[in-house]
Amino acid sequence: MSSRSSTVFRETRETSIRLDLNLDGAGSVAVNTGFGLADHLITLTAFWAGFDLTLTCQGDLHIDAHHTVEDSGFCLGQALAEAVGGRVDIARAGWGKVPMDEALADVCLDISGRPWLEWRGDELLPPVLAGQDRDVWREFWKSFSASARLNLHIAFLYGKNGHHLLESAFKGVGLALRTAVRRERDGLLSTKGRLD
Numbered sequence: 206m207s208s209r210s211s212t213v214f215r216e217t218r219e220t221s222i223r224l225d226l227n228l229d230g231a232g233s234v235a236v237n238t239g240f241g242l243a244d245h246l247i248t249l250t251a252f253w254a255g256f257d258l259t260l261t262c263q264g265d266l267h268i269d270a271h272h273t274v275e276d277s278g279f280c281l282g283q284a285l286a287e288a289v290g291g292r293v294d295i296a297r298a299g300w301g302k303v304p305m306d307e308a309l310a311d312v313c314l315d316i317s318g319r320p321w322l323e324w325r326g327d328e329l330l331p332p333v334l335a336g337q338d339r340d341v342w343r344e345f346w347k348s349f350s351a352s353a354r355l356n357l358h359i360a361f362l363y364g365k366n367g368h369h370l371l372e373s374a375f376k377g378v379g380l381a382l383r384t385a386v387r388r389e390r391d392g393l394l395s396t397k398g399r400l401d
Contacts, residue, residue, distance in 0.1 A: 209386075211287035213280045219272035220264040226284040228386050230257025238262040238277055240270045242335040242368075243345075246375040247277065253303070253379025254386075270337045271344065278345035282352030289386060292316055296387045301380025305373040308364025312377035315356040316385050322350045326361030334367045342371060346378075355385075 209228040215221070232252045236244040239262065251258035260281070264273030289295060300313035310326075324346065330339040350357040359378070364370040 209288045209290070211284040213284045213287070215276060215280050217272075217276070220262055220276040222260070222262045222276055222280045224261075224277075224280045224284050225257075225259040226251075226281070226288055227257040228254075228285075228288045230255060233257045234259075236260045238273050239264060239266050240273055240335070240337075242337075242371075243270065243274050243277060246342075246371055247281070249372060249375045250379040250382070253301075253376045254382040256382075269341075271341055274337075274341045275344045275348045278348035279352045282349040282355075285349075285353045285355075285382075285386075289316060292318070294388045296385055296389050299381035299384030299386075301377035301384075303373055303376035303380060305364075305369040305376070306366065308366060308369035308373045309362045310364075310370060310374035310377050311358075311360045311362055312374060312381050313358050314350075314378070314381045314385060316353070317356050318354045319356055320351045320354050321356045322347045323358040323360075325359070329361045329364055329367075330370055331367045334371070339367070342374075 211226050213224045232255050234248045234251045236247045238244055262273055262277050266273060298315045302311055324343045327339060332339055346357060346359060359374050361370050
């Protein structure tokens with residue numbers, strides 16, 4: 206079987222990123238963005254997906270973590286799209302629910318070529334987590350879904366601890382991706398004969 210991997214470089218005045226992704230890995234993950242919570246959460250997604258991922262980002266953290274988090278999501282989505290390729294042999298859709306103590310998020314996605322993010326229940330998150338606006342995580346997944354060209358729904362169902370809620374969501378995305386990229390068919394999973 207052909208290798209499903211990608212390397213992405215992104216250089217702007219706000220961030221400098223290198224990312225290596227292998228969809229058929231063993232969950233070997235090393236993430237260094239300079240923002241510890243992002244490192245932790247991105248690691249969870251890749252590990253639960255079973256991907257090998259190396260991600261380094263040098264960003265303008267003297268401003269805040271917005272560009273670092275957003276651009277990391279963009280590069281991860283770009284790498285996923287490149288590694289999956291034409292999406293001819295994959296399951297395409299996936300879903301995941303992973304409880305984290307009192308918290309639970311519901312995740313489902315479709316690597317359909319139609320980018321969309323549905324982000325619900327974030328009022329359960331505290332306004333600030335690890336010194337950053339909670340909305341930075343919506344921006345992460347918005348960038349990811351746009352560059353990966355996939356449809357992603359994340360709903361925070363219940364919980365009290367913001368860290369736990371985010372962990373539940375990021376692990377759930379990992380499980381959903383693990384299913385969606387699985388090679389399990391011949392041909393494209395589309396009645397119209399194409400994905401766009």
